[in-house]
Amino acid sequence: MRIAFLYEHPTWSDQLLTVLQRRIPGIVPVNVAELRFDTDTSNCGFSAAINRINIMPSADRLPQVVFQTQHYLSWLEQSGVRMINGARAHAIGSSKAMQNGVFSSLNLAYPNGIAIYRQEDAINAAEQIGYPAIVKPNIGGSGSGISLYQNRAELEQAVQIKALDLGVDRTGIVQQYIRSDGFVYRVEVLGDALFYSIKQPVVTGEFNYCAAEGCSTDDPEQTVSTEQRATEGEDFDFCVLNNDAGGIQTHNPAPTVVDNVVRIIKASGADFGGVEYFIDTGTGQPCYYDFNPYSNFVSDGENLLGFSPEERFTDFVCHILNIGR
Ligand SMILES: Nc1ncnc2c1ncn2[C@@H]1O[C@H](COP(=O)(O)OP(=O)(O)O)[C@@H](O)[C@H]1O
Ligand SMILES: [Mg+2]
Numbered sequence: 356m357r358i359a360f361l362y363e364h365p366t367w368s369d370q371l372l373t374v375l376q377r378r379i380p381g382i383v384p385v386n387v388a389e390l391r392f393d394t395d396t397s398n399c400g401f402s403a404a405i406n407r408i409n410i411m412p413s414a415d416r417l418p419q420v421v422f423q424t425q426h427y428l429s430w431l432e433q434s435g436v437r438m439i440n441g442a443r444a445h446a447i448g449s450s451k452a453m454q455n456g457v458f459s460s461l462n463l464a465y466p467n468g469i470a471i472y473r474q475e476d477a478i479n480a481a482e483q484i485g486y487p488a489i490v491k492p493n494i495g496g497s498g499s500g501i502s503l504y505q506n507r508a509e510l511e512q513a514v515q516i517k518a519l520d521l522g523v524d525r526t527g528i529v530q531q532y533i534r535s536d537g538f539v540y541r542v543e544v545l546g547d548a549l550f551y552s553i554k555q556p557v558v559t560g561e562f563n564y565c566a567a568e569g570c571s572t573d574d575p576e577q578t579v580s581t582e583q584r585a586t587e588g589e590d591f592d593f594c595v596l597n598n599d600a601g602g603i604q605t606h607n608p609a610p611t612v613v614d615n616v617v618r619i620i621k622a623s624g625a626d627f628g629g630v631e632y633f634i635d636t637g638t639g640q641p642c643y644y645d646f647n648p649y650s651n652f653v654s655d656g657e658n659l660l661g662f663s664p665e666e667r668f669t670d671f672v673c674h675i676l677n678i679g680r
Contacts, residue, residue: 356678357381359404359431363388363420368407371652374665375405379678387424388416399434403676406440407649409496418523421449421494439675440648443624448648450493451528457622457646463615464635464642466531472521474514480529481510487532489562492522501562503532533642535633540641542608542616543629543650545671549613550627550650551660554606603653605660612641619646626675627668 358381362368365388375382383401387408408424428442447453451468458465466489469480481488481504488510492500500520504510513519521527539557543550608616616630623646631645656664 356402356676357383357400358676359383359385359401359436361385361387361404361406361408361424361427363408363416363424367409367652371407371665371668374663374669375672378669379673387427388420390420390423390427392427392430394430396430396434399431399436401431401434401436403437404431404439405672406438406445408445409647409649421523425449437676439626439672440628441624444626444628444648447623447625448628448646451491451495451530451645452493452526454623454644454646455528457619458643461615461618461622463619464638464640466533466642466644468528468530470526470528472526474517474519474521477514477519477529478507478510481507484529484531489530489532490519490521490527491530492520492524492527494522494524498562500527503562530644533633533644534636536636539631539633540606540608540612541629541631541651542612543627544613544616544620545627545650545668546675547617549608550667551653551664552606552608553603553653553659555603603659615641615643619643623648627671 358379360368360372360375360382362372362384363386368384372382372384385404406428425442425445428438428445432438432441447457452470455465455468467484469483470493471477471480477490486507487503487505490502490504490510495501500522502513502518502520504513519527535557537556538554540552540554542552612632619630620626620628625646625648627650628646628648629651630643631647632641632643634640635642650664650668652664652668653659656662
């Protein structure tokens with residue numbers, strides 16, 4: 356049995372891949388950042404595929420990788436491959452609009468949002484949502500491209516100079532600004548079960564967070580620059596080892612939150628993934644705002660979590676494919 360392991364970041368999957376390859380014969384790494392494929396479905400060569408692609412575009416990856424990945428995932432499905440996190444999960448992960456649709460269909464609290472593609476439409480959308488309002492690209496990642504507007508004049512000025520960042524597909528969402536209790540919470544699940552959960556403090560007005568790895572890429576105090584991290588391929592990894600930089604902590608979510616995250620994962624067609632939420636100080640309740648159809652592996656996970664996330668993820672894969680050790 357040949358099983359594709361799909362990834363695109365040069366280093367983020369190294370530890371996981373080592374464990375997967377040790378325990379599951381037939382794992383074949385496929386880096387979608389270099390992907391070209393023969394479209395003949397009889398030539399696919401894989402019976403299953405594990406999708407661990409973070410769709411986030413970055414300076415050293417062409418934006419087209421986002422769309423090439425979508426084509427590949429759908430083509431794998433056409434070829435009859437058993438997908439672990441397939442094309443639908445991936446599509447929802449790359450659409451803030453569809454994520455809001457999932458939260459809404461499950462009757463969960465979420466920041467109201469209006470999907471747009473023309474910059475000028477942001478003004479009416481924000482009028483409807485109310486200020487402060489946020490503009491997010493559908494395909495972002497770690498908060499990239501998100502901006503906050505306190506009033507109509509600020510937004511009009513940005514629209515006038517076409518300063519809204521609607522990301523690589525030039526679509527996005529105007530979203531209600533949520534006043535939180537000062538933390539972002541992230542719950543990761545594998546199937547029906549809690550994988551782990553973390554929380555980290557937010558800095559008001561900053562959005563460029565990696566909630567899994569505990570840092571804000573806008574933080575001027577950081578000892579390693581974003582550029583340096585990108586070129587070294589290490590991105591957010593240092594933060595977890597240096598808790599002072601991001602203050603990442605493990606956290607015990609309420610059982611209802613875990614249930615809701617499992618419902619979100621299933622409604623998104625995913626097998627595993629993570630959901631971010633705030634505690635909305637207006638209601639005192641969780642407000643769900645982001646779904647990521649891949650699991651983040653916090654660096655030094657064993658020390659932070661008390662178990663090896665790589666081994667546990669591999670247990671999960673073995674269980675659903677009924678293979679391995
Ligand atoms: N509606 C909102 N109100 C207030 N802050 C927000 C809101 N949405 C996002 N943020 C902040 O911006 C960060 C990134 O937003 P998110 O939707 O997770 O984007 P990405 O997909 O890029 O991770 C969040 O972790 C949070 O700190
Ligand atoms: Mg996020």
